[in-house]
Amino acid sequence: MADPQLLSDARALVGRQYGRVYAWDEVNAPMVRQWCEIMGVDNPVYTDPAFALGTRHEGLIAPPAMLQVWTMEGLHANNYPPGSTDENPYEVLKIMEAHGYMSTVAVNSELTFSRPVRMGEKLYYTTRLDSVSDEKTTALGTGFFVTLVMSHFAEKAGGDEPVGELLFRVFKFRPANANAQAPARLDAAPARPKRPLPGISDDTRFFWEGCEKGQLLIQRCAACQTLRHPPAPVCIECHSFDWDTLQASGRATLYSFVVMHYPEVPPFDYPNPIGLIELEEGVRLIAGLVGIERENLQIGQRLQVEFQTFDDQQTLPLFRPVDA
Template identity: 40%
Template structure:
C-alpha cells in the first residue's frame, strides 16, 4: 500500500475535491490587446514565416492563445483566492514541489491585432493521488476560457503536478547490466501521448511507416503532426511516407538523470529527412561519442517491448542509400 506525506489527514482528498469547479480567475483582462509586435516576436522565436501572420489582414498564431492572458512579473489583480488556497493546502500536506505537465488548447475563432482580451478560469479537476517517477502527488487541471468582444476565442487547459519528491533512498538507481540469471522484469519505456491530432502517426509506426503530414491546399510538408498548416492555415491534409534516408542536423548526448529503461550515455538526434522535415529520435549503430552533424542515417523501427515500437535512425556509411 502506498503512503504519502498526508497520512493522518484522511479528509485531504475530500478537501481537494471541494475545489473542483471553483473560480480561479474571474473577468480577467489581458494586459495588452492582440498586437503586431508580440505576433512578430512569437513568429521569430518559432521560426514561423506564414504570411497569414503579417500584413493588413493578419491573424495571431492560434498557439499564442495563452500568451494574451499572461500577467508578466507583476501578475494579475483579478485572480481569485481559490487557486492559491488549493496550492497552500497541498503545500501544507507535504506536496511542496510543482512541475507543469501538459496543456491542451481548442481554437474557436481567429484573433486579430486590436482585439481586446478577457478571460475566466476555473479549477476543473484534482486527480486522485498518483505515484510518478518524480514522487507522489496530485494533478491539478485548470481551464481558461479566452474571449474577445464577447465571443469565445478559445479554451486553454493547463495541468500541473503538485508532488512530494522521492527521498534519495527511493529514487531510481542508474541501470545496471542484466545477467542471464537476473529475475527482475525490465523497466518499461514511457508511453507516448496519443491524441486525436497524432493518432495517425502512431498507426503508421505500428505498420512500419513513418508518415509525414502534407497540406492539401499548398502541398507544404510538416512534422511533427499538427491540426493545421503552418504555411497557409488550412486544416485539410493527407500524408506521405518518408523514404527513410536522413542526416543528423543536430544532437545531444544524454548522461543524466538516470531513468529506468534507458542506459546512458546515449545520443538523441534531430534528424533532417530527405523530404526536408526534421524528427527527434535516437541515433544508433555507432558509439554515442561518434555521432556527428551531417552523419547519414537510415530509418529503422525498434521494438522496445511487447506493446511499443519506435522509429530510430541507424548511422550508415557515406553514400549508402
C-alpha cells in the first residue's frame, strides 16, 4: 500500500503549471525542408511556396508532427533560450524516487493540434502536471501513472494563440522482481535498483541465451537466408516461418546515436550514449556504447561487441570503439 505522505506530497502538485520554455528559432523553411527530407515527407504545402499560396493555408505551413521539434533544447541538455523557466516539471518523479519508486518507463505520448504553425511564428510551451494515479500493480511492478501536458502557443501581439498539446505519460514503479527488503531508515541512502529485465518470448529467447554465452546471434531465414533483427516469427522477404541463427562477428560501425541526459532513470549512468549499430553482416541493432566520451563519437567509426553482465542476472551486448 502506498505511503499516505507520498500520495499527499505528489497530489499536492497536480494542476501545477510550470513556466514557459521558448523555441530557439522562429518557424522557418530551412528546418521544415530538412525535417521533410529526413522523414520522407513530400507534401508541397510544406516546401513549395507557390503551391502553398494556392491552398486554403495561403502560404507555407510546418508539418504538424514537427510541433515538439521547435522547442527542443538542442544538442546540450537543458540548454533553453533566455527567458525560459528553470523549474523542473518532473519534480513529482523525484518525490516518488525518495519513497523507493526508482524505475521509469514511458507509457504513451499523444500530440493534438489546434491549428497549423506558420513560417515566422515564435513558439513556446508550458507544462502542467495533469494527474497522478492511484497505486497500480502491473507486470513491471507497483507504482503510479504520471501524466503531464505540454501546451504549445504562438506568440501574438493581440494575444498568444494555442497551436497544440503534447500529452506525456510515464509509469514510475518498483520493479516486480525487486527483492523484498526491510523498510529503509529515513537517513539511509536508497538502495540502487537493478536493471529491468527484457521481455523474453519464444522468438527472442535464443538472442538472450546467446548473450549469456558471449555470442551475438542474429535470426536467419532458413529458406532464403535473409537476416533479420529484431527477431520475428516470419521472414520479411519470403514469409517463411522456418529460421535458424548466425553468430555475428561482433565487428560493426556506428550508424547513428543519441545521448540520453534526462530524465535520469536509475540504475543507468548519465550521460548515457545509445548507438544504432550496423553489424558487418548487414543488420542493425540498438545497443549501449562504452569506452568513449560523447564528444568523441563519430558516425561511421568502427566498433566491436563486448558482453557485460549486470546485477548477476542479465548479460547485454555493448559496443566499444576500436582503433582504425
